[in-house]
Amino acid sequence: MILLKYIEKLGDLFLYYVDQAGRMGIFLVNVIINIFKLPYYKISHITKQIYNIGALSIFVIIFTGLFTGMVLGLQGYNTLRKFGSEGLLGSAVALSLIRELGPVLAALMVTGRAGSAICAEIGIMRNSEQIDALECMAIDPHKYILAPKFIAAIISMPLLTAIFDVVGIFGGYIIGVKLLGLNEGSYFSGMYKDVEFQDIYMGFVKSLCFGLIVVWICSGKGYFVHLERKGGFGAEGVSRVTTNAVVLSSVSILVLDYFITSVLI
Amino acid sequence: MNAEPMIRLIDVRKRFASQEILKGVNLSIYEGKTTVIVGESGKGKSLILKHILGLIRPDKGKVLVEGNDINKIGRKDLKAIRSKFGVLFQNAALFDSMTVFDNVALPLRERTKASEEEIRKIVNEKLDLMDIEGSNDKYPAQLSGGMRKRVGLARALVLNPKIVFFDEPTTGLDVAKSNEMYRVFFKTQSKLGYTALIVSHDVPKIFKLADYVALLHDGVIQDCLPPEDFQTSENPFIKEFVQKTMGYIYESEQVEG
Numbered sequence: 001m002i003l004l005k006y007i008e009k010l011g012d013l014f015l016y017y018v019d020q021a022g023r024m025g026i027f028l029v030n031v032i033i034n035i036f037k038l039p040y041y042k043i044s045h046i047t048k049q050i051y052n053i054g055a056l057s058i059f060v061i062i063f064t065g066l067f068t069g070m071v072l073g074l075q076g077y078n079t080l081r082k083f084g085s086e087g088l089l090g091s092a093v094a095l096s097l098i099r100e101l102g103p104v105l106a107a108l109m110v111t112g113r114a115g116s117a118i119c120a121e122i123g124i125m126r127n128s129e130q131i132d133a134l135e136c137m138a139i140d141p142h143k144y145i146l147a148p149k150f151i152a153a154i155i156s157m158p159l160l161t162a163i164f165d166v167v168g169i170f171g172g173y174i175i176g177v178k179l180l181g182l183n184e185g186s187y188f189s190g191m192y193k194d195v196e197f198q199d200i201y202m203g204f205v206k207s208l209c210f211g212l213i214v215v216w217i218c219s220g221k222g223y224f225v226h227l228e229r230k231g232g233f234g235a236e237g238v239s240r241v242t243t244n245a246v247v248l249s250s251v252s253i254l255v256l257d258y259f260i261t262s263v264l265i
Numbered sequence: 266m267n268a269e270p271m272i273r274l275i276d277v278r279k280r281f282a283s284q285e286i287l288k289g290v291n292l293s294i295y296e297g298k299t300t301v302i303v304g305e306s307g308k309g310k311s312l313i314l315k316h317i318l319g320l321i322r323p324d325k326g327k328v329l330v331e332g333n334d335i336n337k338i339g340r341k342d343l344k345a346i347r348s349k350f351g352v353l354f355q356n357a358a359l360f361d362s363m364t365v366f367d368n369v370a371l372p373l374r375e376r377t378k379a380s381e382e383e384i385r386k387i388v389n390e391k392l393d394l395m396d397i398e399g400s401n402d403k404y405p406a407q408l409s410g411g412m413r414k415r416v417g418l419a420r421a422l423v424l425n426p427k428i429v430f431f432d433e434p435t436t437g438l439d440v441a442k443s444n445e446m447y448r449v450f451f452k453t454q455s456k457l458g459y460t461a462l463i464v465s466h467d468v469p470k471i472f473k474l475a476d477y478v479a480l481l482h483d484g485v486i487q488d489c490l491p492p493e494d495f496q497t498s499e500n501p502f503i504k505e506f507v508q509k510t511m512g513y514i515y516e517s518e519q520v521e522g
């Protein structure tokens with residue numbers, strides 16, 4: 001009897017997750033259709049979101065990018081010196097940033113800064129019936145609220161990643177060249193030689209995918225807060241769903257990173 | 266009651282977890298008429314509204330708006346139907362990151378091609394009508410409950426809807442304001458001739474306005490009658506409701522009769 005109950009619970013849980021996955025899938029398709037559907041939005045809707053998601057993240061990105069580059073410089077220098085190839089520091093720093101660390105870390109920072117905000121904002125709109133109100137005004141929330149956020153995230157993420165990369169390379173330069181006395185020419189000329197279009201392409205594809213993942217998971221979680229299994233009501237419901245969204249989107253970024261790398265490498 | 270009803274609920278049932286809230290609701294709403302739903306709090310009046318708006322799916326039964334089953338039609342048709350609606354939610358559901366002005370302007374900005382200047386004119390007109398000039402730049406959180414309701418009403422009426430749904434429009438308003446609200450309502454309705462469905466607790470007062478009054482009790486619409494017939498109905502629940510809410514009038518009539 002107890003076993004039966006246990007199996008029933010497990011089945012319920014399974015159904016809940018299948019249901020949620022389906023819901024999120026349909027949600028994504030709906031938003032993408034609405035991105036391309038006429039009439040197009042006023043430009044101000046999108047610029048406002050780019051400001052929220054992109055511009056307000058710049059400081060965090062610069063800060064973390066700088067320190068990531070600096071630590072790469074430090075670690076890279078000490079490791080490469082063992083093989084007598086300090087001259088490769090420039091390309092080592094640039095390649096690890098462009099191919100891997102830039103997109104991933106930028107996406108994680110954006111998840112924490114903007115993703116959580118998106119999730120909480122939409123969750124509150126859902127719980128205070130603002131989304132219902134939009135629907136009753138015959139304004140599709142997919143178009144009015146979500147599409148601008150998706151567009152802004154997909155535009156912002158590659159730009160933020162680029163900033164992260166550049167600042168990181170500069171951080172490596174400060175440590176490698178200014179602090180540890182590496183030759184300035186070799187730091188940059190190695191980079192010119194070794195960084196190929198392929199590498200930049202990989203970083204770009206990753207940043208686009210991560211941008212989509214972050215905005216999809218965070219806004220979707222908020223949008224469906226009322227359907228949460230543990231109850232999505234009130235402030236507590238929103239806070240729980242926001243935590244979930246940040247964790248889920250961080251994990252997805254790292255998992256997806258592996259798969260994109262394995263395809264593009 | 267010979268014309269086709271504009272909105273019909275047929276045997277609508279809805280259960281949440283172990284609680285059956287609606288147990289077979291049947292209700293018809295006629296074009297150009299004002300129908301008022303009364304009943305105790307927490308018995309599902311707002312829920313009926315949400316079923317008609319297509320926000321909640323019934324477990325069983327049908328909701329027909331202008332003959333279309335609102336849960337079977339496509340997104341586009343649903344949108345077309347909803348574009349005739351003006352809705353005031355019980356909690357007003359204002360957009361809390363927008364100013365009062367932007368809240369009321371939103372339907373105009375998103376659904377019409379009106380210029381900013383025209384929008385300003387229309388919005389100010391509606392806000393004046395609701396007696397809330399001077400709060401244009403405030404945010405909903407800075408308003409009192411009654412003011413929020415009135416902003417919600419202005420927003421619901423800004424596109425001159427064909428069908429309006431007001432969920433407790435006067436709850437939280439003082440007596441003078443609520444009387445004023447009914448005057449405004451009466452005026453706009455006789456001018457625009459919309460169909461109205463109102464949830465209200467203002468019992469004797471609302472009878473002057475209503476063409477039909479419906480009592481929701483025990484998950485069922487007990488009856489939907491013109492106010493005079495409602496007050497003299499033999500239905501035990503309606504009788505009890507009338508007695509409870511306007512007891513003294515009823516009793517004095519009894520004495521005189």
Ligand SMILES: Nc1ncnc2c1ncn2[C@@H]1O[C@H](COP(=O)(O)OP(=O)(O)O)[C@@H](O)[C@H]1O
Pocket residue numbers: 281286305306307308309310311312313
């Ligand atoms: N989304 C929901 N989930 C669970 N229960 C709900 C939901 N919406 C309404 N209810 C329940 O339905 C009942 C009726 O609610 P409502 O329609 O708001 O009552 P009222 O007649 O006061 O407007 C309440 O007991 C409420 O708990």
Ligand SMILES: [Mg+2]
Pocket residue numbers: 307310311312355432
């Ligand atoms: Mg209610």
